[in-house]
Amino acid sequence: MSVASIGTGGGAPARLRSLLARNDVFVILVCLGVVASLLSPDFLSAGNLSNLLTQSALLGILSIGQFMVIVTGGFDLSVAAVMALSSVVLARHASIGLAPMALVSLAVGAGCGLFNGLVIAEGRVQPLIATLAMMGIARGLAFSLSEKSILVHDPLLTWLRDMDGFLSAPTLVWIVATAIAFVWLRTTRQAIHLYAIGGSEQTARLAGVAIDRVKIGVYTVSGMLSGLAGVVLVIRSSSGVPLGGLGWELDSIASIVIGGASLFGGEGRLIPAMAGVVIYQMIANVMNLVGLDPFYQNIVRAAVIILAVGASILRQPSGVRRNILGRP
Amino acid sequence: MSVDIQKSEARDGGAWPLRLIRGNAGVAVFVAFIVIATIVSGGRFIQPANISVILFQGSVIGVLALGQTLVMLLAGIDLSIVTVAILAAIVMGAGGSERQQMMDMSGILPFLGFLPSIVVALVGSAAIGFVNGLAIVKLRIPAFIATLAMSLALSGLAMLATGGSPVHYPDPFYDGFGHAKTLGLPLTVYVYLALAILLAVFLARSSIGMMIYAIGGNARTAALSGIPVGRITIFVYALSGLLGGVAGFLFLARTGSVAPTSGGSLLLNTIASVVIGGVSLYGGKGSVANAVVGTLLLAGLGNLMNILLISPYLQDAVSGLIIVAAIMVNVRLDRG
Numbered sequence: 001m002s003v004a005s006i007g008t009g010g011g012a013p014a015r016l017r018s019l020l021a022r023n024d025v026f027v028i029l030v031c032l033g034v035v036a037s038l039l040s041p042d043f044l045s046a047g048n049l050s051n052l053l054t055q056s057a058l059l060g061i062l063s064i065g066q067f068m069v070i071v072t073g074g075f076d077l078s079v080a081a082v083m084a085l086s087s088v089v090l091a092r093h094a095s096i097g098l099a100p101m102a103l104v105s106l107a108v109g110a111g112c113g114l115f116n117g118l119v120i121a122e123g124r125v126q127p128l129i130a131t132l133a134m135m136g137i138a139r140g141l142a143f144s145l146s147e148k149s150i151l152v153h154d155p156l157l158t159w160l161r162d163m164d165g166f167l168s169a170p171t172l173v174w175i176v177a178t179a180i181a182f183v184w185l186r187t188t189r190q191a192i193h194l195y196a197i198g199g200s201e202q203t204a205r206l207a208g209v210a211i212d213r214v215k216i217g218v219y220t221v222s223g224m225l226s227g228l229a230g231v232v233l234v235i236r237s238s239s240g241v242p243l244g245g246l247g248w249e250l251d252s253i254a255s256i257v258i259g260g261a262s263l264f265g266g267e268g269r270l271i272p273a274m275a276g277v278v279i280y281q282m283i284a285n286v287m288n289l290v291g292l293d294p295f296y297q298n299i300v301r302a303a304v305i306i307l308a309v310g311a312s313i314l315r316q317p318s319g320v321r322r323n324i325l326g327r328p
Numbered sequence: 329m330s331v332d333i334q335k336s337e338a339r340d341g342g343a344w345p346l347r348l349i350r351g352n353a354g355v356a357v358f359v360a361f362i363v364i365a366t367i368v369s370g371g372r373f374i375q376p377a378n379i380s381v382i383l384f385q386g387s388v389i390g391v392l393a394l395g396q397t398l399v400m401l402l403a404g405i406d407l408s409i410v411t412v413a414i415l416a417a418i419v420m421g422a423g424g425s426e427r428q429q430m431m432d433m434s435g436i437l438p439f440l441g442f443l444p445s446i447v448v449a450l451v452g453s454a455a456i457g458f459v460n461g462l463a464i465v466k467l468r469i470p471a472f473i474a475t476l477a478m479s480l481a482l483s484g485l486a487m488l489a490t491g492g493s494p495v496h497y498p499d500p501f502y503d504g505f506g507h508a509k510t511l512g513l514p515l516t517v518y519v520y521l522a523l524a525i526l527l528a529v530f531l532a533r534s535s536i537g538m539m540i541y542a543i544g545g546n547a548r549t550a551a552l553s554g555i556p557v558g559r560i561t562i563f564v565y566a567l568s569g570l571l572g573g574v575a576g577f578l579f580l581a582r583t584g585s586v587a588p589t590s591g592g593s594l595l596l597n598t599i600a601s602v603v604i605g606g607v608s609l610y611g612g613k614g615s616v617a618n619a620v621v622g623t624l625l626l627a628g629l630g631n632l633m634n635i636l637l638i639s640p641y642l643q644d645a646v647s648g649l650i651i652v653a654a655i656m657v658n659v660r661l662d663r664g
Contacts (some may be wrong), residue, residue, distance in 0.1 A: 119652050119656070123652065123655070123656040123659065124656075124659050125652060125655045125656060125659070126609065128405075128472055129599065129603070129609065129651065129655065130652060132595075132596060132599065132648075132651075133596075133600075133647075133648035133649070133651040133652045134648060135596070135648070136593065136596045136644040136645060136647050136648030136651075137644075137645045137648035137649060138645075139641075139644060139645075140641050140642055140643065140644035140645030140646070140647075140648065141641075141642075141645050143639075143641035143644075144639045144641040144642045144645070147641070250476075250480065263473065296488075298483075298484050298487045298488075299484040299485075299487070299488055301484075303481075303484070305477070305480050309473060309476075309477055310477070
């Protein structure tokens with residue numbers, strides 16, 4: 001795909017075709033939007049679109065970190081549990097003051113991520129198992145802090161929630177976080193190292209990339225973004241939710257894969273990945289609008305995940321399909 | 329088991345205490361844990377009634393851990409094994425009782441009859457494992473992804489079959505079986521122990537068992553020396569699926585009800601049990617004894633935390649920490 005777009009030859013139709021192929025995620029997004037507006041006239045209303053973005057924001061923020069981790073060829077199964085933990089920590093001590101506690105929540109998330117990174121890079125534990133363990137740790141801690149959701153009363157929260165305008169506070173946070181990550185991915189050397197490690201860890205090591213440092217960094221950032229998602233969860237629902245985001249770790253992986261990133265690492269662009277998040281939420285949104293039975297919604301979700309993952313595997317040349325569990 | 333011992337003796341280096349621990353780390357930790365737990369709980373831990381409770385609670389995860397051990401010996405993983413168990417329990421629960429049909433369910437599962445529903449559930453479980461194996465061997469999909477996708481599909485199916493509500497099994501058999509005791513131990517424990525012994529003998533004595541270790545050690549070498557790597561891999565995943573089905577049976581017998589969401593922390597605890605026991609995630613190293621020791625350790629730890637009135641939620645956190653610690657210790661010992 002990228003080769004075709006670099007070449008300057010070919011007429012306008014060929015260029016258009018390569019443009020479409022490079023941006024197939026956005027084509028899918030638009031097509032789905034057309035289908036959705038035909039299925040339900042409410043879909044294109046400003047209220048519903050604003051709502052769709054707000055619904056996507058939490059998963060979107062988690063998925064930024066997940067995206068970076070997947071680019072390095074890893075996985076972070078702990079994102080949703082860390083988000084829940086962060087939201088509970090914030091809500092439980094909200095009386096101290098929202099701003100300082102938000103920083104504490106970010107630090108809790110970053111700490112969980114740092115732990116993941118150390119266990120993976122220094123302890124040589126596979127990302128899948130290490131972050132599965134962290135999922136248990138964070139979810140367990142969240143529940144032992146509070147078995148039920150904690151409601152927070154705070155004028156700042158009320159103000160943030162009732163903010164007028166098309167873009168809600170969660171959406172704004174998501175957009176800002178995406179913009180920062182986008183610039184970082186485009187301009188820094190560390191970002192190139194992410195792709196290098198995901199492409200071939202051995203080659204990256206031989207080329208002098210400090211693999212362990214990059215890995216610890218990327219899992220820490222993913223944890224911090226999960227912490228941020230926890231703060232946004234409190235903004236959106238005015239409560240800390242220990243059960244928040246159950247199963248979202250898989251949703252975020254699926255969204256990113258829908259957005260064209262490779263499950264095998266080394267490949268992917270952030271903005272299409274975020275479009276993948278919107279597509280994923282859009283499917284849920286439309287199923288709600290047309291009033292589909294929640295049980296069939298689950299089936300459709302499972303089918304979408306399987307299709308996305310299946311397509312990602314089939315896109316790989318067979319030689320590249322290596323064992324994801326890898327060897328140390 | 330014998331393979332393991334030979335290996336650890338062949339490796340030299342380090343003083344004899346270190347060598348001894350390397351070979352028998354699981355047993356050493358196990359004994360130490362029992363002593364500590366007994367002291368901390370003021371002797372309550374070691375009471376026969378409590379030991380019976382630990383075994384009873386450990387039997388479901390124990391059977392799941394046996395299946396997981398098999399695939400891990402091949403350097404694989406089966407993330408669908410818990411959902412297989414849940415779906416099998418749903419089929420047995422809803423398909424095995426006429427009264428279930430009157431309950432508020434989606435009505436997709438037909439009434440099969442008691443024994444046929446068990447047969448259908450077990451054959452279905454093995455078939456699911458077979459499909460996992462096919463996907464991994466023929467389509468070259470990584471085990472993690474293939475079984476994760478399978479797990480998602482199965483939880484969708486479980487939702488569809490039950491409409492999301494739990495299946496309460498009204499048949500007296502399960503109640504009777506689940507709580508019947510022989511020589512002071514529940515019958516489910518005997519099923520678990522019998523399966524463990526069968527599998528241990530199979531792995532240590534049969535030629536297929538030897539081949540499984542060979543493939544896990546180095547798949548390419550195994551293929552070059554004429555071992556049918558693909559066929560054995562598919563067989564192992566089918567066996568893992570079957571064990572998942574058996575675990576579903578024991579789950580239903582123990583609790584009398586099952587919901588599509590019952591899986592919860594079972595997967596985490598299953599992997600924790602296997603890894604704590606010392607089965608290597610990289611294949612070729614480990615035994616049924618490892619899995620049994622790991623299961624009992626984790627079940628014992630959960631029981632101890634219950635006795636000490638520690639929040640059940642913290643137990644998941646502890647399982648997570650233990651997984652990480654156990655793997656890191658195993659990696660160090662492997663290198664040493």
